[in-house]
Amino acid sequence: MILCLSIGLLALTPLAYLLVRTIGETGGGTKTSSFLFSLRTLEHAGTSLGLAAVVTTASTLIALFLALCTGASDLPFRRTCTVLVVCPLAIPCYVGAAVYIGTFSPGGLLGGASEILGVRYGWFSGFWASAFVLTLFTYPLAYLPIRAGLSRSDRTLLEAARSLGHSRTRAWVHGMLPQIRTSMVAGSLMVALYTLSEFGAVSMLRCNTFTRVIYLEYESAFDRTGAALSSLALVALIGLILLLGEWMRGRNTSGQTGRPARPCRWRLGRWRWLGVPGVGVVTLLSVGIPLTSIFRWWGRSHSTDPVLDAILPALVTTMVLAVVAAVVVVILALPTSMLASRYPSKLSRMIERITHIGFGLPGIVIGLALVFVVLRFLPAVYQTWGIVIAGYVILFLAQATGPLRAGFDRAPRPLEDAARTLGARWPRRLRRITIPLLVPGMSSAFLLVFISTTKELPNTLLLAPAGSHTLSTRIWQYTEEAMYAESALPALILIALSAMMVAGLVWREGMVEKTA
Amino acid sequence: MRNRTVMNSFLVTTILALTGIGFADPASETEPTQEKVESPAEIIVYSGRSESLIGPALKKYEDATGNTVKVKYGSTSGLTALLLEEGGATPAHVFIAQDAGALGALAKNRRLAPISDSVLVEVEPRFRSPAGHWVGVTGRARSVAYNTNAMNPSDMPDSIRDFTDPKWKGRIGWAPGNGSFQAFVTAMRMRDGDAKTEAWLRGIMANEAVVYPKNSAIVRALGAGEVDLGFVNHYYLYRFLSEDPEFPVKNHFLPNGDPGTLVNVAGACMPKPATPDAARVAQAEELIRFLLDEEAQTYFATTTYEYPLAKGIAPAMNMPPLSSIETPDMDLSNLDDLEGTLVMLRKVGALP
Amino acid sequence: MIELTDIKRSFGGHDVLKGVSFQIPAGQLAVLFGPSGCGKTTLLRIIAGLEHADSGTIAICGRKITGPGIRVKPEERKIGLVFQDLALFPHLTVTKNIEFGMARATNKADRTREMLELTHLESLRDRFPHELSGGEQQRVAVARALAPGPDLLLLDEPFANLDATLRCTVRRELVELLDRVGTTSIMVTHDRSEALSAAQTLLVMSRGRLLQSGSPRDLYERPSDLRVATLLGDGNLLDCEIRGGIATCCLGTVDAADRSDGQAKLFVRTEHITLEQDEEGEGTVLGSAYFGHDSMTDVGLPGGKVIQVRESQERTSNPGSTVKARICGPCTILD
Known part of the structure; x- marks a missing residue:
């Protein structure tokens, strides 16, 4: 419970710090600048x-x-x-x-x-x-x-x-x-x-x-x-x-008539x-x-080699980053989703809501808030991939909570209790009951976060280590420098990746619905 | 009880996963860690120049001295903000900035330690801080680049101030969001005063100058014939010329110390630690001196096409010599009033 | 054989179980009956080990599984539990569900076949739970719980999710099955006809206490107090006066040999009163509700008292007629 709450609150810290600091600094701002502002x-x-x-x-x-x-x-x-x-x-x-x-x-x-x-x-x-x-x-x-x-x-x-x-x-x-x-x-x-x-x-x-x-x-x-x-x-x-x-x-006002429509x-x-x-x-x-x-x-685009030199590392970075981010987000979303599914209470609903706030916040704001927090408290991690992933966690935690919660709903307490009365100790319960039932929800959550991460631009742009690129920041850079021919390849890869993942997700959901 | 065990195992997994990021991190080798710098042979550098531009030079330094260099790369303004935030606690021995304004801002905030005269003398006085707080490494001149099919140098006015003439309507490309352009506006404000600068900006806007996000985009657009001329840094053109010698764009340097021909620097400085540390200063100065050596200077000249600032090193690609460029006579440290320039650019609507 | 002694449990200051004790002989089907929220499901979960008791002991066949300092884990109790919502594993087939509890059994295949036969599920062995009807799912749940050969089988409202027409058949099948297997069983229900028809031993609970236990007939006809009486069926509560071993009420007299003289209450089931058409009678038929197999007639007595009488279909009295009401079966004197 405490862990869940701290995950939720941690996700909000950057924004809170942004607020506190801005208030502190503008308190002394001159009149003209505040008027102009x-x-x-x-x-x-x-x-x-x-x-x-x-x-x-x-x-x-x-x-x-x-x-x-x-x-x-x-x-x-x-x-x-x-x-x-x-x-x-x-x-x-x-x-x-x-x-x-x-x-x-x-x-x-x-x-x-x-x-x-x-x-x-x-x-x-x-x-x-x-x-x-x-x-x-x-x-x-x-x-x-x-x-x-x-x-x-x-x-x-x-x-x-x-x-x-x-x-x-x-x-x-x-x-x-x-x-x-x-x-x-x-x-x-x-x-x-x-x-x-x-x-x-x-x-x-x-x-x-x-x-x-x-x-x-x-x-x-x-x-x-x-x-x-x-x-x-x-x-x-x-x-x-x-x-x-x-x-x-x-x-x-849309009342259901209560009959099959x-x-x-x-x-x-x-x-x-x-x-x-x-x-x-x-x-x-x-x-x-x-x-x-x-x-x-x-x-x-006549010269493909330099483009490939630039795109291949970006593609690898994008994939590694997306996989790591998706794994971290899914792991961090597990306790909250379990709490929401198994112990519904006012507090657990509140925690769920807190994690949802990140979903509504723009990536650019999260990125900026993280820059502030990191520069102030953890300058060593400024411009490292860790902080980029922290940004993804705040942005996409809520996306993972939905499917994971549905996963836990499929594996409720009574099923574990049933397994206990049938003599199954916890490793066997986990292996035979909870994990198999949780896997569809976890993979949906993973795919969702994976897609979102590969497409994410502003948070990545603000926080990524200088000189390193993902597909999205490459497209941004090429467009900024009016290199349209060069931006074609990363754009195409990104669209293909995204289309594949969406198709996978749709297929996955179809499967889940069939067995549910 | 059972639930707490479950939660604890989640916590452990989470921590493992988070620390695991460090291993999966493709850039981790170049990232400095938070460990205390005990070894005298380790130098920490913050660089506002990208790894592709400065990395090889620092590698050469490592090879030549046996010291190790740990670099944190970032944007110049980002690292300036970081240094201001860190104060005396900064681990950085050396900061390499793309713009004299940032160096000036750090000096004004008393964040820099003075550099020895033996290093400073390598560079002529106009490209270093008069108080010795920073030293220029390479020079970057503002120029008016033009499409050679669209116009001749003889069509050029005498001063950048004249581009407000309606005959340039729709022909100019500019990048008001770019840091080098903003440094030029700051210089113009110091030269001509705020009122004239503001009027000039309004005039350029009235001429419907086409907005580009970057200098390189302007040069590319000039080559494609989107616009006839653009306010850029001199070296972007040479990157295009090195790939395509027929690229139909040329630089024009306005005469008579025009602000449109401002020569800005990419320079180095030594952030001041909370307690004075002579050994640290010595190491930092050694690195800065290396950057001003012939080997490093030639490297910069031939890869970035900037002007080498150490005395006696020639620029690449048959560029006009630095001495032929009539830069306005001013202390580059005073380009630190970026804030005022930004306010003006916003006021006239060049920036949102 | 299972023995509970003084089981207590409270949640957040609210006493759910206030000291429950009983024993059930080996091989019997006991029914734990009580209104919703009386603590019977909690008691069942405590027996299964899924909930812990604040105090008290539980022993199965002399083996203590709950007590001071003893808390055998549910997975080691050898107690089968059929959950109210069945809790079938949705991702496992019928066979796999049944096999789940027999992890280390050597004769797993035989045992599974036996359970499938016993519950008539042979043809459905490879189906998934969501492909089965409610009754079939219920049989799988019972088979799964019985498969490991538990010392005790617990059933928590096992028919709650079945529709009314199916419920009777399934219940009869289950009682027969348990009888054949011979496993000691405790079934929890809040349905009185289910409780009365299925139980060999009936335990009536209310508000965290065991009120009375015994054979269903004993409890129905001779409840120990008014709550047991009304929980198990309809009846009329009449004032009576006892004098010299005879109790007199408005419907006549009944034997009260072992009671001392004084005022008391008499509880008479609705079907233990007969009505006779009698012009001289004191009762007036006020109205009648028709239920098909019988009907419930309201009779007004002098002094405003209204009693309810269950009449068989062919003898239903007409509203407005004058009747004489008499007690015709066992009744209980309560204090």
């Missing part, structure tokens, strides 16, 4: 919130359209479309941004567009470019819950609405939308939180959200108070969004072929153009 802060807050609003709205609308097409209609090729539509999940936003920047640069796939339109190169940047890229690669976060909500929905309500004399459209609005509202809110919340935390894409596209500002302030100044203040402002913003989400969930199926009739181009356009923009562009750059 507050004006700038408002501007960055506006950009951050504006981007979150635009991306969330656009993502939710796209997700709703796609979910209706693939989940509740007689669209042709529905299965293929469903797979295509979730594909962008395997492409990290910053990879998408890097690819699109390269696509519109001289010599890029659509580089000619600049000359034809008569606009200068580098036009693809800023707020709207960021909104475009983020929407393309985050809508699956909203699509998945909405799709799940649709399959749980019940067409009886729809039929009831129609029997009460509503038109087909009105029946949909009143009989259908309320049913998937909860999942829509959940999906939108995910997109909003993700957008606020996103660092790589907005930085590459020079959209002045808090995450970019934090990094710039950290990189340029000897004094990190400004970065710390911006971090705290961002955390406050995220808290605000979470509260908003809580409030919207509180007003949840009969999912809706929309007859598209003559219009059924119209959904296909819709899915096609989204897929083209989010998967087709990026992949074509990557392959094209890759084909044009």
Whole structure:
């Protein structure tokens, strides 16, 4: 119990220190700087919130359209479309941004567009470019819950609405939308939180959200108070969004009718072929153009050897780092998950919540907070891999807790008690009962953390030892130096890795469901 | 009771796993550990220059002297912050920085021990601290790089101040987030005052200068024809030229001590320990002297294309000699007001 | 044979068991019966060793397994336990589940086959628990617990997860099975018909105490106190006066030979009262609830007292009719 609590609290220490120190240091700040700060802060807050609003709205609308097409209609090729539509999940936003920047640069796939339109190169940047890229690669976060909500929905309500004399459209609005509202809110919340935390894409596209500002302030100044203040402002913003989400969930009106649902199926009739181009356009923009562009750059990179020299070590580092991080996170999440599953109490729920806070915090904030703590208390580990992994632990602890908890739920106390009454001592109980039942949950947790770690950028960028690279920091570096051809290979590897892991996870979950 | 045993075994596993990181750590060999420095032959260096640039030179030092060097690599500003944080407790004997401003900031905070004159004399006075707190190792000049297909040197104005003219609209590339650019702005502020500098920045912004994240990205963009000219450090061009001699970009050095031709240094200093330690200073100075020796200086000149600062060493690649570059006459230590420059860049909107 | 002496247990200041003692002869099926939360499951877990007792001793066949300074681990007690939710190992087949407790047995294969036959599970031997029906899962749980040949078998609400129609059949099968195997067993239940029909020895518990033990018929007909009486079935509590070995109440007189004179209470089961149509009778039929096999009739008596009478189907009285009520079976005088 104490161990769990200390793991949870340890995960929060960096943030707490950030807060304490910032308050301490700004106490003596001059008036002008604090005025300037507050004006700038408002501007960055506006950009951050504006981007979150635009991306969330656009993502939710796209997700709703796609979910209706693939989940509740007689669209042709529905299965293929469903797979295509979730594909962008395997492409990290910053990879998408890097690819699109390269696509519109001289010599890029659509580089000619600049000359034809008569606009200068580098036009693809800023707020709207960021909104475009983020929407393309985050809508699956909203699509998945909405799709799940649709399959749980019940067409009886729809039929009831129609029997009460509503038109087909009105029946949909009143009989259908309320049913998937909860999942829509959940999906939108995910997109909003993700957008606020996103660092790589907005930085590459020079959209002045808090995450970019934090990094710039950290990189340029000897004094990190400004970065710390911006971090705290961002955390406050995220808290605000979470509260908003809580409030919207509180007003949840989607009542279950308590019977097995009969999912809706929309007859598209003559219009059924119209959904296909819709899915096609989204897929083209989010998967087709990026992949074509990557392959094209890759084909044009004349000197492959130096790239390989740079990429191979990065790939090895990424893999080793991801494996170590996943193992450490899973081990650290074990006690908390066991506590939550086997000894549910107010305290264990609180501990679980504490570990969840890290999940909502942006990697750039965690990274910065760790820099502060480490410089102050443990300068020896500054810029070592250990501290990078500490960052991953804080960020991904909650991700591992979910599946591990489910694992412990599959191996509850009574099963161990049963084994005891059957004469099994603890090594045999562990070997025959607890571990076999825990393995699916552990491997899911491992895969989740592994994927997240390979894709993670800001925490790695801030904390990794100088001169060493992961795939993600290589892509960042190449994009910063406008080396688009060189960034094609690491981008491709990262997408392939991520796609493989997602496929593995889906397969794994399917297996678990079958035996559960 | 049973639960506590389970928890304890988790704890043990956790600790094992955490210590295991050290073994799995690919970079651990180069990381200094927290052990006390007892051996006189071990020197701890913080380096704001990347391992690929300075590592081979330090290796040469190890081979020549038999001493061991332990290096902590990081960004210059990151390590400056670390040194300010560590204070007298720092284990670092030597700090190698990419920018005189960082060295100046450390000197101003009384964090540096003075370097002996016998080392300082190797470098001409304008590239070292007047109080002897730091010494330049290599020089890096600001230049205006241009695409040779797009313009001629004769089109160049006399001063960087003139790029606010509307005829340069949409043709300039810059990197306001870059440390070298910010040092140049600091120099301009010292030269022309804050009001004129601010006006100049606004003028460049009004000319819709294209923002790049780094100097190297500007030079690459110049080669691709994205922009016609850019404010960069001189040496990036030579990296491209060494790969492709036909690379269509040239450096232009503005005359008459223009701030646009500021020569900044990458330099070394000795962080001051809480209690004076003569042996430590001697070892540190030995290393700094080595970096100013002909072997190391030639190495820097031919791999980084920076200007060697020790007297009598020539630059590589037929660069114009350092003496021909008319850098503004100023104490580089005073470039430490980075904070003021950042505030200005934010005020005009060049930085968020 | 198992013997419990003065078992006490409290959780956070709340006494769950306040000193429970009983013995069960070898080969018997005893049923521990009581309302939810009376401490019977805790008692079962203490016997199994999964919970520890604050004080008291437990001995099986003369071997002390719980007592001052003695706490034999559950895995060494040779006590089988069938859990309320069965706790079958979800990742093991029926055969593997049954074999689990026979780690070192030499005749494992024979024994497993025997258990599969005994519980009619031969055809399901390679299935996983989630592929079985509720009744089949229950048989696997019993087979698994019996397979190692325990000295004592404990069953914690073994039919709780079965639906009502299945429960009767499964219960009868289980009682037969236990009878055949001859293992001393303790079954916990809060279902009174289950308790009465299955038990050879019935132990009634309430609020951490053992109230009474004995044969089901004894306890049903001659409960030692009102709580045992009402826990085991419906009945009427009537005021009576004892004088000279005869108790007189509003329904007539009953024998009270061993009681001293004075006021007392008389407990009469609903089916031990008969109603006769009698114009002179003092009772008025107020209403009747029909249950198919019988019905429950409310009869109003002078002075506002209402009694409940269980009547067989063919003799149900009509509401509003006047009746005479008489005691026609055993009844209990309580203090």
